[in-house]
Amino acid sequence: METLQIATPAGSALVDITGAVQGSVDKLRVNEGLCAVFVPHTTAGLTLNENWDPDVQHDILLTLNDLVRPDPRHRHSEGNSPAHIKAALMGNSLTLIVSGGRLQLGTWQGVYLAEFDGPRRRQVWVKVVIG
Amino acid sequence: METLQIATPAGSALVDITGAVQGSVDKLRVNEGLCAVFVPHTTAGLTLNENWDPDVQHDILLTLNDLVRPDPRHRHSEGNSPAHIKAALMGNSLTLIVSGGRLQLGTWQGVYLAEFDGPRRRQVWVKVVIG
Amino acid sequence: METLQIATPAGSALVDITGAVQGSVDKLRVNEGLCAVFVPHTTAGLTLNENWDPDVQHDILLTLNDLVRPDPRHRHSEGNSPAHIKAALMGNSLTLIVSGGRLQLGTWQGVYLAEFDGPRRRQVWVKVVIG
Numbered sequence: 330m331e332t333l334q335i336a337t338p339a340g341s342a343l344v345d346i347t348g349a350v351q352g353s354v355d356k357l358r359v360n361e362g363l364c365a366v367f368v369p370h371t372t373a374g375l376t377l378n379e380n381w382d383p384d385v386q387h388d389i390l391l392t393l394n395d396l397v398r399p400d401p402r403h404r405h406s407e408g409n410s411p412a413h414i415k416a417a418l419m420g421n422s423l424t425l426i427v428s429g430g431r432l433q434l435g436t437w438q439g440v441y442l443a444e445f446d447g448p449r450r451r452q453v454w455v456k457v458v459i460g
Numbered sequence: 461m462e463t464l465q466i467a468t469p470a471g472s473a474l475v476d477i478t479g480a481v482q483g484s485v486d487k488l489r490v491n492e493g494l495c496a497v498f499v500p501h502t503t504a505g506l507t508l509n510e511n512w513d514p515d516v517q518h519d520i521l522l523t524l525n526d527l528v529r530p531d532p533r534h535r536h537s538e539g540n541s542p543a544h545i546k547a548a549l550m551g552n553s554l555t556l557i558v559s560g561g562r563l564q565l566g567t568w569q570g571v572y573l574a575e576f577d578g579p580r581r582r583q584v585w586v587k588v589v590i591g
Numbered sequence: 592m593e594t595l596q597i598a599t600p601a602g603s604a605l606v607d608i609t610g611a612v613q614g615s616v617d618k619l620r621v622n623e624g625l626c627a628v629f630v631p632h633t634t635a636g637l638t639l640n641e642n643w644d645p646d647v648q649h650d651i652l653l654t655l656n657d658l659v660r661p662d663p664r665h666r667h668s669e670g671n672s673p674a675h676i677k678a679a680l681m682g683n684s685l686t687l688i689v690s691g692g693r694l695q696l697g698t699w700q701g702v703y704l705a706e707f708d709g710p711r712r713r714q715v716w717v718k719v720v721i722g
Contacts, residue, residue, distance in 0.1 A: 426587045557592055
């Protein structure tokens with residue numbers, strides 16, 4: 330298992346980790362298989378989305394922040410329940426296909442760490458199985 | 461890795477790809493293992509849901525389209541940010557269990573390509589690892 | 592493949608199944624690999640979230656139930672379309688990393704069965720591949 334260390338820049342942010350995940354695949358020297366990407370946090374998640382126009386990332390965060398608002402009925406005393414909920418909506422685990430030593434992604438796809446309670450130092454775990 | 465070619469019929473649609481994914485498992489001749497299903501697009505995703513009553517699919521799309529509306533604050537110039545956001549909410553990767561050469565699914569479960577910016581020709585990638 | 596039997600306590604509930612999933616990994620005697628967790632139902636899903644303060648689970652369910660309301664335009668005659676939609680938002684498949692015979696999770700992370708149409712008896716399937 331490889332561990333990536335990612336510094337997130339803001340309260341809400343989508344951080345492109347595609348190159349870092351590919352770096353782990355390179356280190357693990359797997360040609361064909363599956364790559365599990367996992368975020369061991371409860372207020373950050375993972376998503377795949379467009380890596381060309383950064384406005385897409387802006388719009389995703391804008392709408393998620395509209396959908397999940399602070400709510401006086403929330404009980405969690407740390408006050409960051411919206412971050413927990415947005416992380417649950419994005420999910421914390423991805424399974425990617427590796428072929429010819431490369432992560433197989435669509436032309437416009439990047440792998441993003443979805444931060445909802447930053448800025449922070451976060452970990453991303455990467456494990457590749459041969460197959 | 462197998463590539464499925466799927467034509468989607470409308471702007472928003474859930475297309476049952478269970479049979480096509482099983483076809484890939486058959487071709488790859490794996491009896492026991494994991495099957496990764498992956499959509500290499502940023503305005504379409506994957507979901508598992510009821511394959512019996514098509515009204516469920518109607519209701520899922522209706523409510524997703526209500527939740528994520530066009531918004532004048534969206535900046536992405538292609539104007540399809542809602543499709544990107546709905547794809548992120550559904551996710552682009554699934555891991556299914558294969559046993560006895562068959563995808564293991566619940567009685568009422570089907571695998572669906574979730575189209576949010578169609579109609580289009582889409583790809584779905586399938587990879588099976590033995591285990 | 593291992594099958595867990597989980598009784599859910601209420602209409603909406605997050606049930607901690609971390610220990611039960613680890614029990615399956617123990618039985619399957621895998622030291623290093625990937626663990627697929629799968630829910631074969633269409634009105635229940637899976638999520639990873641905080642296992643320390645139960646108020647987080649309360650807040651997640653509260654906000655999901657606000658986001659996805661019963662809607663007179665829903666057509667599904669069983670009347671439980673909101674449960675189908677919430678299950679789709681959470682997802683039904685997770686891929687976890689196993690190392691040293693242990694599920695690798697963050698300090699505050701637990702694996703939860705997300706019930707949206709209970710109380711019921713539910714199944715969770717667990718499969719581990721070595722790698």
